[in-house]
Amino acid sequence: MCLGIPGEIVEMLPDRADLALVEVAGVRRPISVGLLGPDGVGPGDWVLVHVGFAMSKIDEAEAAATLQLLEGLGQAYADELDALAASDIT
Template sequence: MCLGIPGEIVELLPDRPDLATVRVAGVRRAVNVGLLGPAEVGPGDWVLIHVGFAMSKIDEAEAAATLALLDGLGQAYTDELDALTESDIT
């Protein structure tokens, strides 16, 4: 199963405008934000992440609701978080 997981942008990487550090369930990872455009997102924004790419910008309420739903999925969500923890696109 492939999931889109909400994450909060912590910072945009100054030397890589297509990458941002994003916090997802306590894990910080570089995520490609190039699909959204450099002026679309910034620190504090929430994005929906799939396979290392921010696919869309979402609001905090939608992020919280999605995280609650994903938490209820159990192992599928845990597997996605494990994959995210092990990933590195820098």
């Protein structure tokens, strides 16, 4: 199962305008923010992350509700977090 997981942007990577450091459930990884268009995102914004890409910008309330739902999925959510922790798109 592939899930889109909410993550909070911690910082924009200074040497790569298309990458941001995102925290998802304690895991920090660089992700691509290039699909979000010219307005983009910045630190403190929440995004929906799927396979190393920010797919959309979401608000904090939507992020919290989605995380609560995903935690209820059990192993599928744990597997997705493990895959995120092992990923590296740089």
